[in-house]
Amino acid sequence: MSKEIVVSGIRSTGYLHLGNYFGAMKNYVKMQDEYDCYFFVADYHSLTTHPDPKDLKANVFRVAAENIACGLDPEKVALYAQSDIPEIPELYLLLNMLAYKGELEKVPTFKDKVRQQPDNVNAGLLTYPVLMAADVLIHKAVKVPVGKDQEQHVEMARNFANRFNHRYGELFPEPQPFNFGSELIKVPSLDGTGKMSKSENLNATIYLADDDDLIRKKVMKAKTDSGPTEHNSEMPEYISNIFLLMHLVSRQETVETYRSMYNNCTIRYGDMKKQLAEDMVAFIAPIRDKAAALQADEDQLKKILKEGAIKARESASKTIAAARKQIGINYY
Ligand code: ADP
Numbered sequence: 001m002s003k004e005i006v007v008s009g010i011r012s013t014g015y016l017h018l019g020n021y022f023g024a025m026k027n028y029v030k031m032q033d034e035y036d037c038y039f040f041v042a043d044y045h046s047l048t049t050h051p052d053p054k055d056l057k058a059n060v061f062r063v064a065a066e067n068i069a070c071g072l073d074p075e076k077v078a079l080y081a082q083s084d085i086p087e088i089p090e091l092y093l094l095l096n097m098l099a100y101k102g103e104l105e106k107v108p109t110f111k112d113k114v115r116q117q118p119d120n121v122n123a124g125l126l127t128y129p130v131l132m133a134a135d136v137l138i139h140k141a142v143k144v145p146v147g148k149d150q151e152q153h154v155e156m157a158r159n160f161a162n163r164f165n166h167r168y169g170e171l172f173p174e175p176q177p178f179n180f181g182s183e184l185i186k187v188p189s190l191d192g193t194g195k196m197s198k199s200e201n202l203n204a205t206i207y208l209a210d211d212d213d214l215i216r217k218k219v220m221k222a223k224t225d226s227g228p229t230e231h232n233s234e235m236p237e238y239i240s241n242i243f244l245l246m247h248l249v250s251r252q253e254t255v256e257t258y259r260s261m262y263n264n265c266t267i268r269y270g271d272m273k274k275q276l277a278e279d280m281v282a283f284i285a286p287i288r289d290k291a292a293a294l295q296a297d298e299d300q301l302k303k304i305l306k307e308g309a310i311k312a313r314e315s316a317s318k319t320i321a322a323a324r325k326q327i328g329i330n331y332y
Contacts, residue, residue, distance in 0.1 A: 007141035014198035019187035023147025024253035030069035069291035080308035087316035133157035192238030219277035225271035
């Protein structure tokens with residue numbers, strides 16, 4: 001029986017962080033043995049914010065290296081740069097004819113970007129969900145491991161797939177967002193506002209490249225208060241966020257110990273943050289060191305990305321040929 005197809009990507013817009021790890025990469029690594037996996041560095045998506053051309057290559061190579069450092073095996077998956085697959089922008093163009101301005105304007109991430117960069121509301125930002133749909137549909141993926149923030153984009157990919165199938169005949173399966181846990185996750189930022197991110201909340205995001213002292217400094221600055229005064233009281237969101245982070249990187253007994261101390265009002269947040277910082281350091285240090293070693297070997301990374309592109313184009317070229325034919329672009 002053929003394996004189910006999985007696609008997911010990470011934008012090369014900065015350093016990867018714990019959100020990318022727990023929302024996306026941890027799942028990639030768990031999926032690589034059981035599924036037919038395509039994972040890519042989303043460098044076209046990064047162009048919406050007009051990065052400096054001289055930074056592009058290092059950013060792409062770093063994202064690839066950090067993925068491998070987290071456990072992704074390029075022998076088992078296709079790991080490639082999005083811009084190496086010309087079939088993706090072709091499918092994007094075809095899907096654009098099935099995407100409507102009104103629905104794209106309503107997407108919350110588009111509205112956020114309009115607020116954040118009012119002087120650069122380019123069409124690429126508006127059609128971001130269409131490019132993401134092309135990324136996923138080009139391999140006919142059924143599972144898309146992503147964080148909570150991408151749920152709606154995957155839903156849009158399903159809509160575009162259905163519209164295509166309805167208009168031109170069955171071609172695409174319906175992709176579903178995926179996480180090994182029961183729910184998609186959102187790793188919160190340390191200041192209690194929003195999520196960890198490559199491009200926002202920099203001081204409240206833990207990056208996989210942060211050195212030990214920087215990790216400690218960021219964790220110790222996380223927002224807390226003087227502690228609960230009533231037994232078993234409800235946690236404010238910024239405190240439950242710290243527990244969530246601890247749950248991700250610490251041992252279960254450690255989390256339980258601090259939870260009981262919270263419930264009987266003996267918790268000292270300073271101690272809890274020190275423990276969390278040490279557990280984060282222990283979690284990140286080996287990933288950081290491996291990623292640095294990989295980045296130093298550019299030839300190896302080039303080889304991996306080129307081989308990944310060959311595997312990805314094999315599948316992409318079949319899909320685009322079928323899409324063209326079904327649309328009627330088969331003249332000769
Ligand atoms: P960013 O928002 O940091 O620029 P991307 O848009 O490149 O990250 O997303 C790459 C993957 O990481 C996506 O699957 C996204 O859902 C996931 N992701 C990003 N931030 C978080 C977060 N704070 N918590 C959980 N998943 C996240």
